Amino acid sequence: MASSMAARGEQARQRLLAAALELAPERGWSAVSTRVLAERAGVTPSVVHYHFASVQAVLVEAVLGAMRGVLAEFEAAFERARTPEEVVDAVLGSVEGYTGTDPLSLVFLEAYLAATRDEALRRGIGELVDGLRARLADRLGGWGVPDAGAAAAVLVAAVDGLLLHRALSPGGIPAAAAVLRRMTAAGA
Structure with missing residues (x-):
């Protein structure tokens, strides 16, 4: 009986996280x-506060979980790359499905x-982004990209910026990939 109650509680918690997103x-x-x-x-208001300290806590946990999932896909894309240029292509390709106005893009914009x-949300997002930049810098540095840390930071920021601009200009910025490839070229 206790396990079925725990399972129902976990289902309610997951529904709250999904609803927040x-x-x-x-x-x-x-x-x-x-x-x-x-x-x-599909729960009573008291269930929200049984599982979470506040609505803000639900939103933070939901968005950080969603960001972890997207970052895992992002990292898998750049881990398959064999050159810095392929990293740029993989990273840009991994976000092709996001329009800037789709629900996940919008929830990330809201979270930013x-x-x-x-402060807790800023710290949580910051830790995710810092970790991504560090892993990307290690990858780029392994290929001899000069100032790999700065290149990784700019590449990650460029992806966020490109997604933001997609909402404003669906055609995107055609030259972005070429500029980012030059920036991450080994020996540049």
């Missing part, structure tokens, strides 16, 4: 309330904005 881009981060979150997840006001 749906609601943040739909309504905006700060417009997600306990009542709205509970309603979307919310991180300007929430």
Whole structure:
């Protein structure tokens, strides 16, 4: 009996996290309330606070989990690359499915904005991004890319910027790949 109660509790928790990822881009981060979150997840408002300290805590955990998943795909793409140029192509290719206006892009944009006001969220996103940059810098440095740390930082920031610009200009920035390839060329 206890295990079925634990399983139901975990299912409710997962529904709350999924609902948070749906609601943040739909309504905006700060417009997600306990009542709205509970309603979307199909639970009572008291269940929200049973599993999480606050609605903000649900949003933070949900978005950091989603970011970890996207970063794992991102890293898998650059780990398959055999040259710095292939890293650029792989990294840019790994985000092709994001339009800048799709729900996941929007929830990340909401989270970045919310991180300007929430230290725990800023720290969580920062740790993910710092780790990604370090692993990418190691990969680029192994090929002799000069100042691999700076190149990795710019490449990661460029991807975020390109996604943001996709929402504004769906055609993207055609020359971005060529510029990023030159920046990461060994011996550049």
